[in-house]
Amino acid sequence: MSAAEPLVRLLDVLQPSLAMYLADSGIWTYPGDEEIKLALADLVGDHRSLVERAAVMLEQRSVPVPSPAYPITFTSCHDVDIGSLVPRVIEGLRGQVAVCDGLAAACDDAALAGLVREARSTSLRHVDVLEQVAAAARLRRSAVRAGQATAAAPPASAS
Numbered sequence: 543m544s545a546a547e548p549l550v551r552l553l554d555v556l557q558p559s560l561a562m563y564l565a566d567s568g569i570w571t572y573p574g575d576e577e578i579k580l581a582l583a584d585l586v587g588d589h590r591s592l593v594e595r596a597a598v599m600l601e602q603r604s605v606p607v608p609s610p611a612y613p614i615t616f617t618s619c620h621d622v623d624i625g626s627l628v629p630r631v632i633e634g635l636r637g638q639v640a641v642c643d644g645l646a647a648a649c650d651d652a653a654l655a656g657l658v659r660e661a662r663s664t665s666l667r668h669v670d671v672l673e674q675v676a677a678a679a680r681l682r683r684s685a686v687r688a689g690q691a692t693a694a695a696p697p698a699s700a701s
Contacts, residue, residue: 546605548645548654549596552661555641556593557610561585561631564619566612571624577675578624582631585668592661599653625683628676635665635672 556562565586571579597607619627642662649655 545651545654546600546603548649548651548658549600549603550605550608551641551645552658553593553596553600553608553610555638556589556596556661557608558612559589559631559634559638560616560619560627561634562589562610563612563616564624564627564631567616567620569620575623575625575679578628578672578679581668581671581675582624585631585635585672588664588668589661592657592664595657599657625676625679628672632669632672632676635669638662638665639669 561582564582600607639662642658642665645658646655646662649658
C-alpha cells in the first residue's frame with residue numbers, strides 16, 4: 543500500500559458523509575431541534591478540518607486530492623425531519639470508525655497515523671454527542687405528545 547492510499551481512503555470516508563451532504567446541500571429544516579443542528583454543524587466543522595489536513599498531506603506527496611461524490615440516495619433526505627436522520631448519521635460515523643481502525647493498523651507514517659487516530663476519536667465523540675442530543679429530542683417530543691393527548695382528552699365527569 544502506498545503512503546498516499548490511506549490518506550485517499552480517509553478522504554473517501556470523511557468527505558461524502560451524510561452529515562457533510564446535509565451541510566453542503568443547505569436543505570431546509572423545520573424550526574426546532576436546534577441542538578441537533580448545532581451538533582451536526584460541529585461534526586461537519588471537525589470533519590472539514592480533518593479533510594483539509596489530509597488534503598494538505600496529499601498535496602505534499604504530489605497526489606491529486608479527490609473530490610467528494612455524494613451517493614444519489616442522499617437526495618431523498620430533503621423532505622425528512624432532521625431528527626429522523628440522526629440514526630443514519632450515527633451509523634455513518636460508526637462506519638468511519640471501523641475504516642479508521644483498519645487504516646490505523648496499516649499506517650507506518652507517524653503523521654498519517656496521528657490524523658487517523660484523531661479522525662477516529664472525533665467520530666466517536668460525535669457519536670456520543672448525537673446520541674445524547676437525539677435522546678433529549680425524543681424526550682421532548684414525547685412530552686409534547688403527552689401534553690397534546692392530555693389536552694385533547696375529554697374532561698372527567700364529576701360524579
